[in-house]
Amino acid sequence: MARLIVLIALALILLIIFKQFKKVPKAQWGNMYWKLILGGLGVILVLLAVTGRIHWIGAMIGALLPFIRQSIPLLIRFFPLLKNFVTAQAEASPHAPSTTNLDTNTAYSILGLQAGASKEEIITAHRKMMQKIHPDRGGSDYLAAQINQAKDLLLESLS
Numbered sequence: 001m002a003r004l005i006v007l008i009a010l011a012l013i014l015l016i017i018f019k020q021f022k023k024v025p026k027a028q029w030g031n032m033y034w035k036l037i038l039g040g041l042g043v044i045l046v047l048l049a050v051t052g053r054i055h056w057i058g059a060m061i062g063a064l065l066p067f068i069r070q071s072i073p074l075l076i077r078f079f080p081l082l083k084n085f086v087t088a089q090a091e092a093s094p095h096a097p098s099t100t101n102l103d104t105n106t107a108y109s110i111l112g113l114q115a116g117a118s119k120e121e122i123i124t125a126h127r128k129m130m131q132k133i134h135p136d137r138g139g140s141d142y143l144a145a146q147i148n149q150a151k152d153l154l155l156e157s158l159s
Helices: 002-023 026-051 056-092 104-111 119-133 141-158
Strands: none
Touching: 002 026, 026 056, 104 119, 104 141, 119 141
Protein backbone atom coordinates (compact mmCIF):
# COMPACT_ATOMS: atom_id res chain seq x y z
CA MET A 1 0.00 0.00 0.00
CA ALA A 2 2.83 2.41 0.88
CA ARG A 3 4.53 1.72 -2.44
CA LEU A 4 1.33 2.55 -4.29
CA ILE A 5 1.09 5.93 -2.50
CA VAL A 6 4.71 6.74 -3.33
CA LEU A 7 4.12 5.75 -6.97
CA ILE A 8 1.04 7.99 -7.21
CA ALA A 9 2.97 10.88 -5.60
CA LEU A 10 5.80 10.47 -8.10
CA ALA A 11 3.33 10.41 -11.00
CA LEU A 12 1.74 13.66 -9.75
CA ILE A 13 5.15 15.31 -9.36
CA LEU A 14 6.14 14.30 -12.89
CA LEU A 15 2.82 15.64 -14.23
CA ILE A 16 3.39 18.99 -12.50
CA ILE A 17 6.94 19.19 -13.85
CA PHE A 18 5.74 18.38 -17.37
CA LYS A 19 3.13 21.17 -17.20
CA GLN A 20 5.77 23.60 -15.97
CA PHE A 21 8.01 22.75 -18.93
CA LYS A 22 5.14 23.42 -21.34
CA LYS A 23 4.69 26.93 -19.88
CA VAL A 24 8.37 27.88 -20.08
CA PRO A 25 9.81 29.21 -23.39
CA LYS A 26 12.45 27.01 -25.01
CA ALA A 27 15.13 29.64 -24.38
CA GLN A 28 14.77 29.09 -20.62
CA TRP A 29 14.75 25.30 -20.66
CA GLY A 30 18.39 25.12 -19.63
CA ASN A 31 17.59 27.03 -16.47
CA MET A 32 14.62 24.75 -15.81
CA TYR A 33 16.83 21.66 -16.26
CA TRP A 34 19.23 22.97 -13.62
CA LYS A 35 16.37 23.65 -11.22
CA LEU A 36 14.94 20.21 -11.87
CA ILE A 37 18.29 18.47 -11.33
CA LEU A 38 19.09 20.40 -8.17
CA GLY A 39 15.58 19.90 -6.82
CA GLY A 40 15.78 16.18 -7.53
CA LEU A 41 19.14 15.92 -5.81
CA GLY A 42 17.73 17.80 -2.83
CA VAL A 43 14.81 15.38 -2.57
CA ILE A 44 17.19 12.43 -2.82
CA LEU A 45 19.39 13.88 -0.07
CA VAL A 46 16.40 14.42 2.19
CA LEU A 47 15.18 10.87 1.60
CA LEU A 48 18.64 9.46 2.31
CA ALA A 49 18.92 11.50 5.51
CA VAL A 50 15.43 10.48 6.71
CA THR A 51 16.07 6.79 6.05
CA GLY A 52 19.46 6.97 7.80
CA ARG A 53 21.55 6.11 4.76
CA ILE A 54 23.43 9.42 4.86
CA HIS A 55 24.45 11.56 7.80
CA TRP A 56 22.41 14.74 8.22
CA ILE A 57 25.54 16.89 7.94
CA GLY A 58 26.23 15.40 4.51
CA ALA A 59 22.66 16.21 3.51
CA MET A 60 23.08 19.81 4.70
CA ILE A 61 26.30 20.20 2.72
CA GLY A 62 24.55 18.84 -0.36
CA ALA A 63 21.63 21.21 0.19
CA LEU A 64 24.04 24.17 0.36
CA LEU A 65 25.68 23.37 -2.99
CA PRO A 66 23.11 25.32 -5.08
CA PHE A 67 23.66 28.40 -2.91
CA ILE A 68 27.42 28.03 -3.27
CA ARG A 69 27.00 27.73 -7.05
CA GLN A 70 25.03 30.98 -7.12
CA SER A 71 27.48 32.82 -4.87
CA ILE A 72 30.62 32.03 -6.92
CA PRO A 73 30.11 34.98 -9.34
CA LEU A 74 29.59 37.26 -6.36
CA LEU A 75 32.80 36.01 -4.73
CA ILE A 76 34.73 36.47 -7.96
CA ARG A 77 33.43 40.03 -8.29
CA PHE A 78 34.49 40.88 -4.72
CA PHE A 79 37.86 39.07 -4.86
CA PRO A 80 39.85 42.23 -5.79
CA LEU A 81 38.26 44.06 -2.86
CA LEU A 82 39.18 41.20 -0.54
CA LYS A 83 42.74 41.18 -1.88
CA ASN A 84 43.05 44.94 -1.28
CA PHE A 85 41.67 44.54 2.25
CA VAL A 86 44.14 41.78 3.13
CA THR A 87 47.04 43.79 1.70
CA ALA A 88 46.00 46.86 3.68
CA GLN A 89 45.73 44.79 6.87
CA ALA A 90 49.19 43.33 6.34
CA GLU A 91 50.69 46.78 5.79
CA ALA A 92 48.96 48.19 8.86
CA SER A 93 49.98 45.29 11.11
CA PRO A 94 52.50 46.33 13.76
CA HIS A 95 53.96 42.82 13.68
CA ALA A 96 54.85 42.92 9.99
CA PRO A 97 58.54 42.37 9.38
CA SER A 98 60.41 45.58 8.81
CA THR A 99 62.31 46.19 5.62
CA THR A 100 64.35 49.06 7.06
CA ASN A 101 68.05 48.99 6.44
CA LEU A 102 70.21 48.51 9.51
CA ASP A 103 73.68 49.85 10.01
CA THR A 104 76.36 47.61 11.48
CA ASN A 105 76.36 49.29 14.90
CA THR A 106 72.60 48.67 15.25
CA ALA A 107 73.03 45.09 14.07
CA TYR A 108 75.72 44.46 16.71
CA SER A 109 73.51 45.95 19.42
CA ILE A 110 70.51 43.83 18.33
CA LEU A 111 72.57 40.66 18.70
CA GLY A 112 74.23 41.93 21.89
CA LEU A 113 77.74 41.79 20.46
CA GLN A 114 80.76 44.06 20.47
CA ALA A 115 81.99 45.54 17.20
CA GLY A 116 84.42 43.25 15.40
CA ALA A 117 82.85 39.96 16.54
CA SER A 118 83.82 36.82 14.67
CA LYS A 119 81.58 34.79 12.39
CA GLU A 120 81.14 32.08 15.04
CA GLU A 121 80.14 34.65 17.69
CA ILE A 122 77.57 36.18 15.34
CA ILE A 123 76.06 32.78 14.55
CA THR A 124 76.02 31.75 18.23
CA ALA A 125 74.40 35.03 19.32
CA HIS A 126 71.82 34.74 16.54
CA ARG A 127 71.00 31.15 17.54
CA LYS A 128 70.57 32.09 21.24
CA MET A 129 68.35 35.06 20.42
CA MET A 130 66.18 33.06 18.01
CA GLN A 131 65.70 30.30 20.58
CA LYS A 132 64.32 32.88 22.99
CA ILE A 133 61.98 34.82 20.71
CA HIS A 134 61.20 32.55 17.76
CA PRO A 135 57.61 33.06 16.49
CA ASP A 136 56.89 29.33 16.83
CA ARG A 137 57.55 29.67 20.55
CA GLY A 138 55.27 32.67 21.00
CA GLY A 139 57.79 35.32 20.00
CA SER A 140 57.35 38.26 17.70
CA ASP A 141 57.64 38.08 13.91
CA TYR A 142 59.01 41.60 13.91
CA LEU A 143 61.82 40.85 16.36
CA ALA A 144 62.72 37.62 14.59
CA ALA A 145 62.96 39.51 11.30
CA GLN A 146 65.18 42.14 12.91
CA ILE A 147 67.50 39.49 14.34
CA ASN A 148 67.72 37.68 11.01
CA GLN A 149 68.42 40.93 9.20
CA ALA A 150 71.12 41.86 11.72
CA LYS A 151 72.83 38.45 11.32
CA ASP A 152 72.70 38.67 7.53
CA LEU A 153 74.15 42.19 7.54
CA LEU A 154 77.00 41.29 9.88
CA LEU A 155 77.89 38.11 8.02
CA GLU A 156 77.83 40.07 4.76
CA SER A 157 80.16 42.71 6.19
CA LEU A 158 82.66 40.02 7.22
CA SER A 159 82.84 38.57 3.72
